[in-house]
Amino acid sequence: MISIDYTKSIKEYLAREVEVINSLDLESINIVMNVLEEAKAHHKTTYICGNGGSAATASHFVCDFNKGLNDEASQYKFQCLSDNIPIMMAISNDIGYDEVFRYLIRGRIEEGDILFGISGSGNSVNVINAMKHAKSVGAKTIALVGYDGGKMKKIADYCIHVNVNDMQISEDIHMIMDHLMMHCLSRV
Numbered sequence: 001m002i003s004i005d006y007t008k009s010i011k012e013y014l015a016r017e018v019e020v021i022n023s024l025d026l027e028s029i030n031i032v033m034n035v036l037e038e039a040k041a042h043h044k045t046t047y048i049c050g051n052g053g054s055a056a057t058a059s060h061f062v063c064d065f066n067k068g069l070n071d072e073a074s075q076y077k078f079q080c081l082s083d084n085i086p087i088m089m090a091i092s093n094d095i096g097y098d099e100v101f102r103y104l105i106r107g108r109i110e111e112g113d114i115l116f117g118i119s120g121s122g123n124s125v126n127v128i129n130a131m132k133h134a135k136s137v138g139a140k141t142i143a144l145v146g147y148d149g150g151k152m153k154k155i156a157d158y159c160i161h162v163n164v165n166d167m168q169i170s171e172d173i174h175m176i177m178d179h180l181m182m183h184c185l186s187r188v
Contacts, residue, residue, distance in 0.1 A: 016166070017169050017172060020164045029177065031158055035142065035158055036114070036181070039114050045077045045109070046113070047134075050119060054118040054171065057174050058080050058118050069182060099126065102130045109134050109139045111138030112139065112140070115130055117141070117143050119152055124152070135157075146162045148163070149161045
């Protein structure tokens with residue numbers, strides 16, 4: 001059996017993650033939670049999307065908000081744009097990957113709905129294109145980003161910025177945002 005001591009690397013990773021968590025702007029998280037609650041109260045739809053690990057986080061948000069936070073009296077209406085692989089591949093092949101999310105919300109997203117984009121870099125062109133379209137019809141936009149926030153931080157109406165130049169820690173904390181929101185909103 002191979003025996004390598006990874007404890008130093010583990011401690012360094014976790015220490016960096018804790019440092020980034022402690023630097024988060026709690027007010028921006030609070031504001032985003034209130035925007036999501038307002039959409040729920042007005043029966044608006046939240047479209048959420050991302051690429052790669054961010055697509056998995058978007059899908060997880062949908063599960064937690066649509067199942068874990070819904071009751072008979074009041075329900076979230078989350079839809080994950082990256083959950084239907086065949087349609088994403090068709091749009092990518094026939095039109096272009098940069099249009100995959102905008103195409104899916106075109107004619108569907110309405111004023112007061114939300115486009116919630118997740119991107120480690122904040123520069124995912126397909127998410128940016130969807131945000132621009134959402135804004136053009138009066139929908140609200142939320143960005144959950146890492147690194148320097150990229151273009152999404154600049155164009156989104158609301159932003160939770162995980163300010164770290166590390167994709168793994170950024171994606172870890174993006175997932176924490178889902179569970180943190182679920183925890184707080186379930187106690188309202």
